[in-house]
Amino acid sequence: MSMFAAAIIGVVVTMAMALLRALMGPTIYDRILAVNTFGTVTVLAISIFGFLMGRPEFLDIALIYALINFAGTIAVLKFLRYGDLGRASAEPDEDI
Amino acid sequence: MDIWGQIADGASWALLVAGALFCMAGGVGILRFPDVYTRSHAAGVVDTAGAILILVGLMIQAGLTLITVKLIIILFFLLFTGPAATHALVKAALSGGQMPLTGPRGKGE
Numbered sequence: 065m066s067m068f069a070a071a072i073i074g075v076v077v078t079m080a081m082a083l084l085r086a087l088m089g090p091t092i093y094d095r096i097l098a099v100n101t102f103g104t105v106t107v108l109a110i111s112i113f114g115f116l117m118g119r120p121e122f123l124d125i126a127l128i129y130a131l132i133n134f135a136g137t138i139a140v141l142k143f144l145r146y147g148d149l150g151r152a153s154a155e156p157d158e159d160i
Numbered sequence: 161m162d163i164w165g166q167i168a169d170g171a172s173w174a175l176l177v178a179g180a181l182f183c184m185a186g187g188v189g190i191l192r193f194p195d196v197y198t199r200s201h202a203a204g205v206v207d208t209a210g211a212i213l214i215l216v217g218l219m220i221q222a223g224l225t226l227i228t229v230k231l232i233i234i235l236f237f238l239l240f241t242g243p244a245a246t247h248a249l250v251k252a253a254l255s256g257g258q259m260p261l262t263g264p265r266g267k268g269e
Contacts (some may be wrong), residue, residue, distance in 0.1 A: 074180020
């Protein structure tokens with residue numbers, strides 16, 4: 065039981081650090097990175113909480129959270145890059 | 161508990177604590193690194209090492225049940241989408257005009 069508590073403390077500390085970076089982050093990309101990391105760590109936290117409270121159904125919630133976290137990050141990045149989420153950009157993607 | 165149970169508990173305890181430590185190490189890296197490109201390295205530590213160690217530690221706790229299958233699915237999904245999201249982020253940052261630091265801040269730009 066105490067092993068889950070130790071893991072949860074590490075996870076919550078990481079969450080706090082990610083949130084701090086999200087607040088401090090000078091550029092928009094730091095904030096997206098921090099939110100993405102916060103989402104990943106939340107997936108781990110939900111999984112550990114599921115084990116801590118003896119409810120394995122939490123793992124479904126963790127999986128869905130991971131799916132949504134990834135989709136959200138990609139959507140925000142696409143909006144930032146192309147200005148809108150609608151139609152695919154007409155011109156080919158110029159290589160950097 | 162029989163000896164195997166104790167070994168399993170010890171192993172999962174070690175994995176969970178190591179995973180928590182890697183998560184915190186990545187978190188510190190996200191805070192202290194100078195620009196978004198180096199911070200994405202630190203975020204990668206959290207996504208891969210932290211996730212693998214913690215989820216494998218939970219798998220040992222769950223034993224050979226459906227729960228372990230769910231944990232494996234979560235782990236695979238995290239390992240596939242973590243690098244993809246980081247790649248998309250860094251590509252957007254680069255095309256958004258964010259030049260990576262080449263030297264110590266203030267001199268290298």
